[in-house]
């Protein structure tokens with residue numbers, strides 16, 4: 001790739017669709033007999049669901065999860081009729097009819113959602129497909145154990161609902177030593193034992209790595225598809241997916257004792273060279289990376305010095321010879337050398353938040369995915 005960008009944007013974001021598809025295939029291979037879905041909510045974790053979902057469909061994926069029904073409706077025309085699209089939040093009150101109208105399957109999370117969907121099926125005069133979520137420890141979405149007992153006790157509550165899947169969600173799957181994993185597995189098995197025999201789904205990305213007990217019939221990976229490490233503290237087996245390069249818009253030499261940026265949070269200890277890059281917290285370069293972030297120029301690490309601004313960051317570029325780094329030069333802000341998880345750790349957050357914060361001012365380009 002060239003040292004200079006051809007765009008007026010402040011940064012260039014390259015998303016490797018082939019790497020996403022390879023990650024999906026690697027997860028599927030790990031699953032053995034179980035099917036592998038793809039979670040493409042939040043615009044495929046900020047990477048562009050309109051590009052990511054069709055690429056995964058071409059790779060063979062047939063199950064897609066989003067959060068909101070509107071996310072599903074916008075993806076539906078891009079996927080073949082044999083693809084299932086599920087909305088994790090289920091239906092907002094009154095919007096139930098959108099689901100059969102658009103070929104989207106709701107995840108029913110409460111007795112209220114179940115009742116409203118059942119009523120819709122009655123009006124349609126036929127069974128309608130849905131997923132039932134049971135809560136096994138997140139206390140966020142899904143039927144509680146007593147609510148599940150009501151469904152078990154009254155078969156009429158599921159009348160007209162064509163149950164495609166029973167699912168639950170893991171609390172801390174990225175930590176294999178957490179006893180919560182096993183506890184949730186046991187609760188999930190118990191819940192399945194109370195319901196009619198139907199396909200089951202428990203694992204997110206990290207859950208796949210907890211072993212075959214957690215695989216059931218369908219896994220729902222998101223983050224690992226996009227290169228985030230699925231197991232905390234272990235080597236990352238996933239391929240890197242993004243490269244984010246910010247553009248230098250000014251360089252300057254400063255004397256020892258010169259302070260840089262808002263509130264003068266950094267002062268040069270020796271004569272230094274500062275490069276100003278056209279990416280800031282408005283682009284998702286989190287302000288918590290002030291005095292903590294690292295960028296790279298042709299593999300040379302350049303620390304972020306001073307506070308992150310709305311539209312710019314300042315780097316100590318003293319390590320690069322002056323004639324090499326100039327206005328227009330591109331600096332790696334996230335790349336295989338400095339992956340999303342490493343950026344997240346410096347920012348005090350998780351890779352998920354780095355990805356979903358990626359700005360919409362970037363010039364985006366996509367590799368592969370055909």
Ligand SMILES: *Cc1c(COP(=O)(O)O)cnc(C)c1O
Nearest residue numbers: 039169204205206220221222223
């Ligand atoms: C977001 C989400 C997933 C995907 O989780 P990852 O950790 O990104 O793999 C799976 N299931 C549910 C219910 C989710 O909300």
